[in-house]
Amino acid sequence: NAGVTQTPKFQVLKTGQSMTLQCAQDMNHEYMSWYRQDPGMGLRLIHYSVGAGITDQGEVPNGYNVSRSTTEDFPLRLLSAAPSQTSVYFCASSSRGTNEKLFFGSGTQLSVL
Amino acid sequence: GDSVTQMEGPVTLSEEAFLTINCTYTATGYPSLFWYVQYPGEGLQLLLKATKADDKGSNKGFEATYRKETTSFHLEKGSVQVSDSAVYFCALSASGTYKYIFGTGTRLKVLA
Numbered sequence: 001n002a003g004v005t006q007t008p009k010f011q012v013l014k015t016g017q018s019m020t021l022q023c024a025q026d027m028n029h030e031y032m033s034w035y036r037q038d039p040g041m042g043l044r045l046i047h048y049s050v051g052a053g054i055t056d057q058g059e060v061p062n063g064y065n066v067s068r069s070t071t072e073d074f075p076l077r078l079l080s081a082a083p084s085q086t087s088v089y090f091c092a093s094s095s096r097g098t099n100e101k102l103f104f105g106s107g108t109q110l111s112v113l
Numbered sequence: 114g115d116s117v118t119q120m121e122g123p124v125t126l127s128e129e130a131f132l133t134i135n136c137t138y139t140a141t142g143y144p145s146l147f148w149y150v151q152y153p154g155e156g157l158q159l160l161l162k163a164t165k166a167d168d169k170g171s172n173k174g175f176e177a178t179y180r181k182e183t184t185s186f187h188l189e190k191g192s193v194q195v196s197d198s199a200v201y202f203c204a205l206s207a208s209g210t211y212k213y214i215f216g217t218g219t220r221l222k223v224l225a
Contacts, residue, residue: 004156031211042117042202042217043157050211058212090156101147102213104156 002026006091006105013081013112021076021108023091029103031094032074036060036087037107043090049074081112115140119203119216126193126223134188134219136177136203144205146170146179146186151200151218160188160201193223 007022025032033048045058049068063085065077074093078085088109092102120135138146145164149157161170166181175190186203203216 033211033213035215040217043215045212045214048211092157101159101162102149102157104158106154106156 004091004093004103004105006089006108008108009106010109011111013078013110015082015112017081018077018079019081021078021089021091021110023074023076023105024072025074025091025093025103026072027093027095027103028071029093030071030096031100032068033058033092033102034064034066034074034076035090035092037090038087046076046089083112086110086112115144115205115207115214117203117205117214117216119201119219121217121219122200123220123222126221128195128223128225129192130223132188132190132193132197132221134201134203134221136186136188136216138184138186138203138205140184140205140207142208143181144207146177147204147206147213148175148177148186148188149202149204149215151202153199157202193221195223195225197221198223 004025030051034046035043044060047066049055090107091105094100094102116139147162148160150160151157161172163170163179169178177188200218200220202218206213
């Protein structure tokens with residue numbers, strides 16, 4: 001099992017550029033989510049999805065878009081990157097039920113210059 | 114709103130020392146509580162969890178007990194190893210939601 005796969009692992013953008021962070025899981029999990037990790041801030045939820053076609057905002061959604069057209073994929077789009085979006089991004093998934101553990105990808109380190 | 118507070122790091126210990134990392138939470142209802150661990154360059158992985166009051170989660174020598182009266186879920190290990198060096202996150206999952214709330218993380222460094 002590959003689990004949760006994120007690409008790319010590293011990315012450098014210039015202010016105003018757009019890009020998509022990819023996330024795929026092969027465990028047939030209904031729930032998928034995106035977090036950003038910043039020093040001293042822990043992990044903050046950006047967007048999440050409880051199934052194909054269903055997405056919702058988390059704690060820090062501004063500047064990010066998501067869609068969920070399949071169960072497996074949950075891409076995160078930055079339409080116009082800003083230096084404040086420099087962070088490490090993690091995708092996570094879990095099976096139905098709020099007490100199930102989260103499976104995390106290995107992360108994407110993004111720098112916006 | 115719901116929140117998780119954990120002790121500031123870094124925590125530096127010698128091998129075989131006793132470890133405690135404090136975690137307290139604020140939540141309505143009866144959340145599930147978790148400890149996740151992040152090794153360098155990796156994503157987080159579940160270390161242990163507890164789903165109701167007085168439950169004790171345990172794994173790899175680590176333990177934590179869900180204390181509703183003190184709203185705490187402190188992580189303990191009797192004898193740490195160099196390989197335990199990592200960042201530890203306390204988290205809660207509010208009952209009836211999909212949302213997980215994480216603490217800020219505590220970095221542990223164990224010296225040989």
